Amino acid sequence: MSFSFNFDVHAQTASPDDVDGSELQNGKPDYAAKPTEDKTKPAEPVKEAKEHLPPSDTHLLLVDAVPETVTVGTLPPLHFLNETVFEKTALEREDGENILSRTAGQRSDLISGVYEGGLKVWECTYDLLELIEKDGETFGRKRVLDLGCGAGLLGILALKRGARQVHFQDYNTTVIEQLTLPNVLLNCQEEDVESEDDEKGKGKGKTQKEDDCKKKVKDEEKQEARDGDPPPKKRALDLSQHSLMTKCRFFSGDWITFLALALKEDPSPKYDIIFTSETIYNTAYYPALHDTLHRLLAPDGLVYLATKSHYFGVGGGLHLFEKFVEQRGVFSVDHLWDVEEGLQRHVVGLRFKMVKAS
Numbered sequence: 001m002s003f004s005f006n007f008d009v010h011a012q013t014a015s016p017d018d019v020d021g022s023e024l025q026n027g028k029p030d031y032a033a034k035p036t037e038d039k040t041k042p043a044e045p046v047k048e049a050k051e052h053l054p055p056s057d058t059h060l061l062l063v064d065a066v067p068e069t070v071t072v073g074t075l076p077p078l079h080f081l082n083e084t085v086f087e088k089t090a091l092e093r094e095d096g097e098n099i100l101s102r103t104a105g106q107r108s109d110l111i112s113g114v115y116e117g118g119l120k121v122w123e124c125t126y127d128l129l130e131l132i133e134k135d136g137e138t139f140g141r142k143r144v145l146d147l148g149c150g151a152g153l154l155g156i157l158a159l160k161r162g163a164r165q166v167h168f169q170d171y172n173t174t175v176i177e178q179l180t181l182p183n184v185l186l187n188c189q190e191e192d193v194e195s196e197d198d199e200k201g202k203g204k205g206k207t208q209k210e211d212d213c214k215k216k217v218k219d220e221e222k223q224e225a226r227d228g229d230p231p232p233k234k235r236a237l238d239l240s241q242h243s244l245m246t247k248c249r250f251f252s253g254d255w256i257t258f259l260a261l262a263l264k265e266d267p268s269p270k271y272d273i274i275f276t277s278e279t280i281y282n283t284a285y286y287p288a289l290h291d292t293l294h295r296l297l298a299p300d301g302l303v304y305l306a307t308k309s310h311y312f313g314v315g316g317g318l319h320l321f322e323k324f325v326e327q328r329g330v331f332s333v334d335h336l337w338d339v340e341e342g343l344q345r346h347v348v349g350l351r352f353k354m355v356k357a358s
């Protein structure tokens with residue numbers, strides 16, 4: 001998998017040492033600040049945040065879906081739409097943001113302020129999945145935010161492992177409507193099949209159960225081919241009422257207005273866990289990202305941040321973000337996992353600093 005950024009803005013190669021803490025906001029929330037005198041444009045994306053409700057005819061979102069599955073160790077399998085589907089069907093899809101044709105035309109992973117990369121699964125998401133598998137985090141009854149979710153695999157994992165609620169946020173409407181939401185539905189579908197099998201085949205091992213699931217789906221497909229019509233169960237299924245789906249909410253928009261929207265709620269949400277993977281590539285977004293984490297993390301909550309060391313051509317990376325966080329003085333940062341081979345990657349955890357009793 002290649003992870004180069006092909007910007008339609010001028011590339012710049014700020015080294016991590018181009019920034020010192022003094023340039024970073026002096027602890028004040030100032031969204032207009034450009035910590036590295038970043039030439040990446042626009043410095044201030046403003047895409048008004050909004051909530052997306054799942055449509056009641058959810059099956060339409062999955063017509064012609066060709067899902068892929070990622071399985072990491074003992075974690076539940078995660079189903080998602082492969083990014084190539086968007087390249088192939090860009091012209092047929094409704095896309096008010098026009099990002100599908102633009103990204104396909106420019107072969108861009110990212111167009112700053114227009115499309116922030118959510119249509120594919122980025123490498124560090126897989127690192128974070130592996131870390132969760134290793135550490136055994138189970139998410140039982142937790143409130144989870146997948147911030148900058150893209151395909152939403154991290155949030156979906158939390159959902160399947162018993163989170164109480166999972167909120168998904170992505171910059172782009174198109175990503176939420178055409179990728180994140182369908183991906184959650186794909187995973188609900190599988191749950192339906194599994195729960196039926198649970199009834200019939202109690203005591204069977206997981207592998208046997210999975211085989212049974214596959215067989216059942218195949219039988220339905222055969223039936224479908226014979227009838228020339230979807231089987232009744234599939235046709236009638238309204239996954240918007242599925243128990244997993246009812247735990248989810250979906251938001252698009254930039255972090256500034258997303259935070260404002262969240263704070264308007266009474267009570268405003270506080271998350272036990274916030275995932276954010278491959279979201280610190282642009283230093284211009286650090287103030288908004290930091291404020292969002294600061295205001296929405298529960299007092300004893302944990303932010304899992306997965307990132308590359310450095311994003312060539314964009315300028316951000318872990319070193320700059322850690323400096324920024326240190327300057328703000330709100331969070332402590334722990335390195336949870338460092339991958340040294342190739343382009344270095346990391347998973348770090350952010351927690352609120354302990355307030356010392358005077």
Ligand SMILES: C[S@@+](CC[C@H](N)C(=O)[O-])C[C@H]1O[C@@H](n2cnc3c(N)ncnc32)[C@H](O)[C@@H]1O
Nearest residue numbers: 116117118121122125148150170171254255277
């Ligand atoms: C490179 S993609 C990573 C997607 C996904 N987390 C993954 O690891 O596959 C970066 C994501 O960060 C989010 N993002 C970046 N800058 C943002 C901003 N200023 N406001 C809101 N979201 C932003 C976008 O939603 C985008 O999907």
